[in-house]
Amino acid sequence: MKIAVIGGGASGLIAAIAAARNGAQVAIYEKMNRVGKKILATGNGRCNYTNMDMSIHRYHSKSIKNAEAVLNFFDLYATLNFFEDLGISPYVGELGKVYPSSLQASSVLDVLRYEVQRLGIEEVTDCEITELRKNKDKFSIIGKSGSFQADKVILATGGKASPQLGSDGRGYDIAKSFGHKIVETFPALVQLKLEGKYFKRISGIRFDGTVKGFTNKGVVREDEGEILFTEYGISGPPVIQISRKVIEELNKKNKVFVAVDMFPHTTQMELYDILSARFGRIGYKSIEDGLIGFINKNLIPVVLMESGFEDLKKKCGKLNKKEIYKIIDILKGWKFEVTGHNTWQQAQSTAGGVDMSEVNPKTLESAKVRGLYLSGELLDVDGDCGGFNLQWAWSSGYTAGYFSSVV
Ligand SMILES: Cc1cc2nc3c(=O)[nH]c(=O)nc-3n(C[C@H](O)[C@H](O)[C@H](O)COP(=O)(O)OP(=O)(O)OC[C@H]3O[C@@H](n4cnc5c(N)ncnc54)[C@H](O)[C@@H]3O)c2cc1C
Known part of the structure; x- marks a missing residue:
């Protein structure tokens, strides 16, 4: 089974890894010249990748119960274990903020990319996807630099925060083209x-x-x-x-x-x-x-x-x-x-996004079209400052990757 991941940010990378570990053939389509640019900017270059004081009260969404189901499926401890297995030793700083003990955001990206390569996941960069179509059982993924086919698609294009790092809200148009509603977006953490x-x-x-x-x-x-x-x-x-x-x-x-x-x-x-x-x-x-x-x-x-x-x-x-x-x-x-x-340029996160009531909260599959999964900041879930947004990216990305590849 071929799975296309649109967007190679935090959520897309972990989604790709989860799907490939289940045996799927996975390709990541990333608009920028390399994947994971935003990860490098997180936590002032130190990547505050989760928080020991995890609680649903640190999250905001119109469908908070659906968000909670996802955060419980791939939770704090699953995240810590996932990264330990890749080589990231956690360092717990003030207010429960967890960083790699190297205190380098690049370590997080390095280990994710190593795993992507180890699993044979294809990385297609400089590839902005502008349109997605479903014809019978296959998806056509249409980009500025070519068209691709896949059996399933994970849309992980992020929100609108810090568009200079790649996420400019284009993913909302793709979701809308399948009939998804967008909960009004505004800059958060700004x-x-x-x-x-x-x-x-x-x-x-x-x-x-x-x-x-x-x-x-x-x-x-x-x-x-x-x-x-x-x-x-x-x-x-x-x-x-x-x-x-x-x-x-x-x-x-x-x-x-x-x-x-x-x-x-x-x-x-x-x-x-x-x-x-x-x-x-x-x-x-x-x-x-x-x-x-x-x-x-x-x-x-x-x-x-x-x-x-x-x-x-x-x-x-x-x-x-x-x-x-x-x-x-x-x-x-x-x-x-x-x-x-x-403005959005300075914002660290997006409030609002694709309505979570229109995705299956167990699997993150779209309720509008079979085989399409959504994850990360693109969805109407945002967290407090302190590692909660990346935790959402990991939890939702892993969920989408895992369930899209279960046959
Ligand atoms: C400066 C800064 C610091 C932050 N620090 C922290 C922190 O320390 N801890 C924390 O928890 N959170 C932090 N955040 C928030 C966190 O980084 C995000 O919530 C998280 O990265 C979202 O992951 P994502 O994969 O959903 O989206 P993104 O990381 O935005 O990734 C989306 C990817 O999709 C690509 N893309 C977009 N559109 C297309 C398209 N049409 N075709 C192909 N590719 C496309 C983009 O280029 C991008 O690579 C920070 C954010 C910023 C901006």
Whole structure:
């Protein structure tokens, strides 16, 4: 039996391996000049390939039960074993994130490609597939550089995130041509643009804190870690983490805000005690000088102006309780309105995709056409930042590869 895998990303590579191990003759058709380009960019070049704290609550989909069935079939431990067998020793970092112990994303791609070659899987690169047809029992796979035939097809073309690495959403058109519905897509895991006067001035400043996204109905998501001010707003792992929920609200035309806490482990009262003692000791200094050594120097005038101070030369010793609390309000709850987000180019994942209710959740075979399987980010499943998206790529790819090749 000949199986064609369209897309040689994380999901397509593992699908091809699973199918070939079952004895199928497999070919991968990849648009870029080599397979697995996105894998090399993951985890800042270290490839956070799964997470020890696996839970369905880290995933988002309109058909979460179907996603769960797939994640349970080829689960965290199956993934760890699969990669151990190929030579990847896991290293568990903060928050359960799993990396290869070499800390090189290239190791993950190297071992996958080695296995692809060992199993005799054909790799056809520089081959963008533009159309897929089914004639009786065979598929015609039509590409810019030729046409191919197969008995079954696994569509693993990814979503729309980071199109410079190959995934530009073309796979949705192919799925649509067989009658599949696409759940509305939007960039997930992406930086947020905020309303604010001072971003150019404070761009580049980093701190460990929390960021909370909220609407007038309450908090949508909160996360903690290193936050970075940028020219357009904020970035950093916790911002990326909350972005999906924030963008979901923006898409509903709700007003969304973020609040940043630069001292998440210090209460307002503790911070008051710290600051009033500090200002007491150096009462002769201006407030502008009085915060040097406490927060980033470039942040001081901006924090003071946002706290309502017009005279930054005012002496620390002259500050009253209300004025100190105004500074604390900014340090512990600086609020900004969210005006947007960065583009698909910067996004790490795609929310939405091919409707999961139109695939068999056990096998990932299309409910619209027999012999077509779908996997990876192309489907309406996305995960949190932290190894959850690659886990979905492995789980869904393995499932599609395995069941497409069972005779
Ligand atoms: C910068 C960055 C960092 C990330 N870091 C992490 C991380 O550390 N951990 C984590 O879990 N997730 C991470 N992700 C997300 C994760 O990489 C993706 O969710 C995952 O790679 C999706 O796998 P996929 O195989 O479904 O799609 P992709 O990896 O996008 O692969 C799809 C492949 O199909 C090819 N293709 C597309 N259209 C066609 C066509 N018409 N014809 C032929 N080929 C086609 C593409 O060129 C591509 O090679 C990161 C993403 C980015 C962009």
